[in-house]
Amino acid sequence: MNPANRRLFTPGDGAMPPVLSGREEQQAVLSRCLSDLVRGESPPHNVVLIGPRGNGKTVLLNWFKRECRASGAVDVAALTPQDIPDSRSLVAELSPRSALARLLPRKVGVATVGSLEWEARTDTPAHLTRRLIAKCSAKPLVVLLDEAHTLDVRVGSALLNASQQVRDEAPFLLVLAATPGLPSHLAKMDASFWNRLGAGRLGVGRLSEDAARTALQEPLKAQNVHLEEDALDQVVDESQRYPYFVQLWGEALWQQRSAAGATSLTSRHVDVARPVVSAQAAEYYQDRYRELEAAGLLAAAVAVRPVFQASADAEASDREIDAALESTGVDAAARLAAREELNRLGYIWCPPGQLPPVTWRAGIPSLMAHVQRQF
Ligand SMILES: Nc1ncnc2c1ncn2[C@@H]1O[C@H](COP(=O)(O)OP(=O)(O)O)[C@@H](O)[C@H]1O
Ligand SMILES: [Mg+2]
Structure with a gap:
């Protein structure tokens, strides 16, 4: 087999990543x-x-x-x-x-x-x-x-x-x-x-900054490929430290190095990999969008987005979520039901093990922007 065709990263269901980091x-x-x-x-x-x-x-x-x-x-x-x-x-x-x-x-x-x-x-x-x-x-x-x-x-x-x-x-x-x-x-x-x-x-949520860096860098290093620091920063940021996207990015970069025979990956490689990753991420967003649509949750999903817009790690209290959902014009019981449904689909969630006050996080922050664009 042509070694250039070999997979290194593992974007897919339950596939053991080359480095299991941050867990x-x-x-x-x-x-x-x-x-x-x-x-x-x-x-x-x-x-x-x-x-x-x-x-x-x-x-x-x-x-x-x-x-x-x-x-x-x-x-x-x-x-x-x-x-x-x-x-x-x-x-x-x-x-x-x-x-x-x-x-x-x-x-x-x-x-x-x-x-x-x-x-x-x-x-x-x-x-x-x-x-x-x-x-x-x-x-x-x-x-x-x-x-x-x-x-x-x-x-x-x-x-x-x-x-x-x-x-x-x-x-x-x-x-x-x-x-x-x-x-x-x-x-x-x-x-x-x-x-x-x-x-x-x-x-089991998104990775820490360090864990995402390790997940990308270590497998490449083991293949004698160096991922330059600013390229790594960019990819960690754009992947949202979401494990599936980390694997998509890793694989797209690895394909770059295979094609070019490069031993060092730079921002230029990141630019070439981006459309490949974006296309696959878009497919993924679209599946999640259809799920929200089928559950009648699109308006609620769009309504809570502003609460999480400040950063990928933004947190929101129960009250902030509820206030955001008021714009959908439904009563308190329906707002509570909508929050529970958004939680069920992992659009927002409340990681266990928090000290009070317990807060909500975005499941995949970039999905929120996609839903808003599409709606
Ligand atoms: N700790 C990790 N570091 C990097 N990538 C990971 C990690 N854990 C899982 N992945 C990758 O994330 C993707 C989703 O993993 P999976 O176990 O199917 O998630 P879930 O069961 O929560 O839906 C897979 O591509 C997998 O290789
Ligand atoms: Mg699973």
């Missing part, structure tokens, strides 16, 4: 949970990774999956809501016995099917809890559930309930990854799950 806190919490499990104890809390899409939640889940497997001491079940559309499939996914039963029909004759059906009838959530306790007593289990905000409410109730009971009896950990609407979705399943998380609520 030290989240990694430390997860690592401590893993240590508890390896010692044969349940961690003091489950974990939820929460943040607008494109910030690296799936990447962190994948990182943790690898850590767990590398420990050799815990088993991991990595699921998405599609794997568990109903309680039966939840039991099937997590129960070794029914996993075996699903394999059997291909190997055995019709005569045994009757007894397999009988087995299947014993796959209730109560059986799941008992089997999971037995399983975790033999070897700890970590259940990773990505996109948890789309989980069926009945399945979620069964899972959260089983998780609560199992972790009291044997080493078990549930890790959920989801967009910021998760708390209200969880409330439909188990009123207190979110409150019990304590230190297990981890925000």
Whole structure:
């Protein structure tokens, strides 16, 4: 293969970036949970990774999956809501016995099917809890559930309930990854799950300045490519330190160096890369715009923009958001509902772990300008 065609950066869903930077806190919490499990104890809390899409939640889940497997001491079940559309499939996914039963029909004759059906009838959530306790007593289990905000409410109730009971009896950990609407979705399943998380609520948002620099610079440096300081400043700024855009920029710059055979990347390369990145970012904005449109939120999205315009890191209080939404001419209840919906889509969000007064941030600051232009 022509080495110039090789990819270096990873713009895409859940793709492990060449350098996973700026997630030290989240990694430390997860690592401590893993240590508890390896010692044969349940961690003091489950974990939820929460943040607008494109910030690296799936990447962190994948990182943790690898850590767990590398420990050799815990088993991991990595699921998405599609794997568990109903309680039966939840039991099937997590129960070794029914996993075996699903394999059997291909190997055995019709005569045994009757007894397999009988087995299947014993796959209730109560059986799941008992089997999971037995399983975790033999070897700890970590259940990773990505996109948890789309989980069926009945399945979620069964899972959260089983998780609560199992972790009291044997080493078990549930890790959920989801967009910021998760708390209200969880409330439909188990009123207190979110409150019990304590230190297990981890925000996954845009990167710090340092982390974004590292994410861009280190992979290039490892290929003996130097990204000049002012070029780096420009890219860090234009990417908004939004992980998906950081990867888009990195890849567009890497293609530049491949084409030109350059060992040093300058502002000139940034200028050539910009239209490539802009075109892909525009596609992405347009998807988010259609989501807002489908949810009837365009007017609300445009109304809150001024509150976040001062800088990419601008913060806004509840009151400021509410005052901004007044321009849409709806009553207080509708404004509150609009704020919750904007939060659900990650257009704005409230990172966990803040000291009061808790403030709102823009999901992707540059999306706000796009929405205004398009509306
Ligand atoms: N810490 C990070 N540093 C740099 N890029 C990252 C980081 N975490 C994730 N990415 C990149 O961001 C993009 C989105 O990651 P993903 O895990 O799919 O986000 P989410 O699950 O939150 O939607 C991917 O292209 C991934 O390579
Ligand atoms: Mg994801």
